[in-house]
Amino acid sequence: MEPILKTENLWKVYRQGKVDVPALRGVSMEVMPGEFVSIMGPSGCGKSTMLHVIGGLAQATRGRVFLDGNDLTTMSDSERTLLRRHKVGFVFQKFNLLPTLDAYHNITLAQHIHGNGFDPHRFEVVAQLLGLTGRLKHKPSELSGGEQQRVALARAIVGEPKIVLADEPTGNLDTKSSEAVLNLLRSLNKDLGQTIVMITHNPEAAEYGNRVLHMRDGEVVDGESIH
């Protein structure tokens, strides 16, 4: 089986003034379809940069990133936009819901951008799976943190992406809400076979995945299988 995500000697270097600051230093890794991979590491180790590069939000400085067979490093900005639209779902630490839209429209916005129009069946399945049916008319300011993150999760998966990239999805949540969100991620992975890459600095959260990669100073230092 081909990996859904593969990086080869991936480098990302930021220019700060006259100094080059490498955020990723030759990362090579693979994620197979249906895997739930947690990436752990201390602040500043390059986890978020890694997520931005593999999700096509940022361009790599050197190396290769293959997502569902597409080499992101050779793609233009608009090609990467298209790829994100159809193959990637993002979940962020700060939820990043549009404050002017209610939960329903935050979710359907993704379908609208996806371009295939509103799919009521898929919407219904996702809303029920994430327990949002009674909260759809509420704006983000009227939802709890856990509810907001569930809406963000619904938005990420409603377009049936090949991979969900979650950046510290429980970083702004209390323990109970964190557990609920992590359980949802796990059930998405187990029940629907959704491939997930989650960044976290919380070892307990990382254990919800079936594999954990450890990063330090822009490199993957080791990996372990959990299940």
Added chain:
Amino acid sequence: MIRHMIVQNVLHRPLRTLITVVAVAVEVTLVIIVVGLTSGLLLESAKRTEGVGADIMVQPPSASVFIAFSGAPMPIAIGDKLAHLDFVQAVAPVLTTFNTVNGLDLIFGIDPETFDSVTGGFVMHAGHELREPNDILIDDIYARAKKVQVGQTLHIVGHDFNVVGIVEHGKGARLFVLMPTLQDMMGAHDKASVFFVKNDRSEHTPAVTEEIRDLLPHYEIRPLKDFISQMTSSNLPGLGAFINVMIGIAVAIGFLVIFLSMYTTVIERTREIGVLKSLGASKAYIVQIILSETALLCLGGAVLGIALSYAMRSIFIKLFPALSILITPRWILWAALIALVGGMFGAAYPAWIASRKDPVEALAYE
């Protein structure tokens, strides 16, 4: 979906939306009222000239279509020559000047007998016709606007006149005095500014026009049948430029307000733009959102501006009955279009900035 998002965005910041809409409305109102005022005055002036009832107007060489600007360079004896031409029924010499006290009013110095023979005579609302050198007739609009009644004294062009009658409007000017009096005041003895010629039948107008052209080569001979169509801003020196400048100022106001409003919006929504980009929204999609939002604001501003224009016209006409403001569907559409295009230009740069935002930086924006 996008429509819902745009409406929600507009409603999210009600004060900013209100200020932007009001600014666009001011732009639209300015255009409609400035054009309406100039067009209204021109049309009203043209109708008054047509209302004289003459078939042909004779003016000195190179005279303006606006008879008030003609001065008094023609010998009054020309009138006798004109009266002897074939098919000519009557000729009325008129001396014109402006009264600039409390407004700008055209004064006709007339010979009542010849003027009546061309115009068919005044319709009197009150008082009687001109008899004494210091008599003055005013029309009903002037009387209403200036609250003047028969028996009052009017100090006009350095001269005291007795208001002896109020006449129906539409006979060329709002104020009428005896021609010899005005000639004395202007030092223009035996001179006239314009001759109004009445033919025995209107079909003879082309023939009479040719006769007069032969008699008075180089003079301005204007058949009055199409007079209204000649009364355009381009025929009044500087008026077209004035209108263009006012429209330019209005567009600048709209452009700057929309630019600032949308630029602030884009800065404020930086993170949201990052979210849209993470969802796979293209640059065109983001530009579409910004421009659609601008179009909605401009549309709201245009509707409010049109309503304001009608309200202002009502107020102006109530306060200044002599004013004429012509609001036409054509200029309503133009004003709305000018606001929309100006707004789009104003939003173009913020939209371009938004579409080019780096998604990672945008998502990190606090």
